[in-house]
Amino acid sequence: MNSEVNVDSEMEEVAKEAVNLDGPFVPSIKRTDIEDMSEFGDIEYYAWERYYNHGKAPSTIKNYFSAVSKIEKFLKSSDKINCNPEDIGKRGAKEFKRWLLGEVEKDTASRYISELDRMAQFYLAEGYYPGNPFNGLTDSIETNSTRSRSSSFQTNERISVDDSRLREAIRSTHGSQKIVLLAMLVKTGVRISEACNLDWEDVNIDHSLADDLLPEPRFELSDYSDTIYIDCDKTEETYDVGSYGNKRKVDTRIPIDDELKRLLLWHALVRERRFDRENPVFMSHTYPDEKSSERLGTATAWGRVAKVAKEYGWHESGRSVLENVTPHWFRAKFSSHMSTQLEADSNSPESDFDADPMDVVKGLRGDVGDDVIEGYRLRERDFQQVIRDRQFKIGLEGL
Template identity: 30%
Template structure:
């Protein structure tokens, strides 16, 4: 698409929102934001909006966060999401790259979105159809820990302490004395180097979190580790080995949130739980699994504080109690109340 064509694409979009009754002030806001975004893409990546990738969009969001409030960034992201939904609808883009970006953002455009109500029995039937060890490990872990997709991608082998013979690495000191647990760091940020590599996702947590895993999660991880490819880009073990790597085109490379999103939504689409262009009310995505985990575990335990701790939310000082009393307050409560999803 030529320069003139992609300028017209923005103009056509602006005409479209005007035809739908948006006032001049709103149209002007869209024009300003899209123009700034277009300039950013040209200067940073020498590309155009229709050709931009998920990573390009995420880089722009990261740039905006350095100069704007989170609420403003969320508004700008909603503008960009609507623009790409338009491009996808009229055939000027194969997909909406902002779909995954919005999954990664800490801000929610809808304050309290109504979500599809999936029962535990329905979710078990969904998981039963997932046979690929990597896909199953991803989905089971997201459903039973409340991790964000980016946090899952950022996990290294040393962040996982399994009491099982499949483990042949030393877990980091934070979990060395806590078998069957995961360590979620606060240090990883999109586009910045961490652990010797540039990260493709951010961990949104304000606190380091140790998350217990039960036998069901451990079984899924062990089955995945049995077929996990070696990492080709880590000669001599100079950087931490990622826990989850690709088994297709990106063989042996660390997973990205876009891949995780694709894995989840592909299975969800097969069950009629995901539709391109659908919103939070109908689509099942990695973020939906976080919602599912929160709702079910909170209802089972009646302990909002433990759920906040596991999610990595910023809460009151009571969270310190869970941090220092992890064994019999967090782990025991989790193991007693966490649901099974294998039938």
Template identity: 30%
Template sequence: MASSGTTGDADPEDPVGYFIEDLRFHGKSERTREAYERVLREFEAFVGDPDRNPGGQSLSPGEASQRECMAWVHSLRDDLAESTVATYASYLHRFYDYMTQVGAFDSNPMALVVEEMNESIDKDPTRREISIPQMRSFVAGVTHPLERAVVVALLKTGMRVGELCNLDLRDLRLTGEAGDAYRLGTRPQLDGRGDSLFVTADAARGTVVNGEERDAANKRKRATVIPVDAELAGVLTRWLAVRPDARSAAEPLFVSTGRKWGRRLTPQMVRNVVETHASEAGWYRRGGGAEENVTPHYFRHFFTTHLRDRTGDRGIVKYLRGDVADDIIDTYTHNWGDRVREVYERHIYSLL
């Protein structure tokens, strides 16, 4: 993070709060800020407790030395995966580095700690391997119509959680009675495509799409039309039959059936659903790292791995994920009916 230009004049009474506020100014998401604050407040409590830190006296973060920082990192290892420990250490390192740059602290005691740590942040960890039969059993345990629709949609499309939350009725085309009953698929991009979903690349946090300001962003490089197979079509049809009236004129596809009745689902609501069912299956542990926990992002990994292995066509998988360059995506966009749907429907795994 670049210096804010206030070097030498920052003397906050609450350095953690100061840093979190600057993260907001730098455009970091609420989820990111919450993660940083949780970790930094835990460190603050550790150094402030004379019974826990090695100095035996209450210290503020600005008074902590390399020894306190190393002791805190060591204390994490009993309960957290190594990749999570490395991530938390990187949060503290970034905090000290920034506060040093703006003149609030004299030095960064985490610099040497990070250098000496054997762990590194694992950006592509070896993840839990779940077979298709195991995932099929998992889906069988998700019986609520909304929760099943969300889980099956993520597993069948490889969408990011924000992209799923941003879907409106106009982005889903279902042929037959369902399409007529619920005014679906009015996007012109879906014309002639059969049962399918349109995932735009235009939705960003704070932008207005289809008359509604969005709280989540779509991160794909280009808009994508994703086939909807018979299983997903059936699950979505059953959800639409009980879907509450939306509180937004944009007509979100997925809306809450809980305390925020009729409001568009948020990424956190989806994460809560997945984490609850994953915990029941023994696939999620609070404090666990990406290599063991099953989350919505894991579903994207599951989709990519199994569909790539089944098709042997990396290009189609990249197209469906929405993370390919223009020349590749244009090839599949122009040959959508002959190539994408045929390959997808021939190889997509059964979950029901």
């Protein structure tokens, strides 16, 4: 073997070959040949993960990239829609459909839109996209097929839960910790692991009770009252219990409304006091007369959310992840609710809100990118109150 071979350089070339946007993947490349996929965009990663890695036929892969090339061509030629394919919204998707029907046959248009629909649904299910702009776009396309072709989003749509029933489920849940956990998931969109990794130092509450009950907030929150902080440096190795680490790539401050503020204060009043270096918000139990509690593990927290969902018929063994209410469902619910609320603000002549709703939602979710930095992070102070006002409301009267 040549001792002068640059392994890193070779690996980089392999990665470039593996995802070839001008044609199907190179059949000789194996998944184990690529160690770092961090530079893959959403389009390439989806193709790698869902098609090539599962041994799909070249014709299937080619059809996917044909759909991608069409939406890229549309965006380059459009005077109305100016964004990347991964960031297209509902209005852009509808414009793309109208344009595509003028470019190709109806059957082909339906097939291409379905490919993009599946990609958006993949990232929605993983909690990375706030919505699916291609949902239902193929329904009104009359194709030559004799069988009904409902969109992949509709056949795999997340279970729908009425807002009033969701409020009832949260309000009726036994125990302060479980109520706070559910409220935090739906109001802030944090992942279940990020909630479990939260320490009281990561919470800044402007209230006299907080001064007595809680430790001094971390420095990053010193100028941000009624806010929680998600630290991207907390990994699986940070704590001894079953933590999955915080997956986001950037530290994030998330405002909390009066409801979550009151719930956290209530929880702080009844929680077990810790005197070691850790001070977790969520613990495996909160009874002072028992042995010292441990930090709530991600798997245990997931199970507690699923238990509540089962009580309301929203979770059943054997169903797909899209058919059950899980912590991922709460993250998607947050994204959908917040983007809808902010979209209404941006379209209202009476509102001063002048940002792209998607940029704000992405910023709160901890997404990265120039659009998020310019559209949200550089202006996050401007959006604090509007975010609090638009967070999902539970209704604490009588609780």
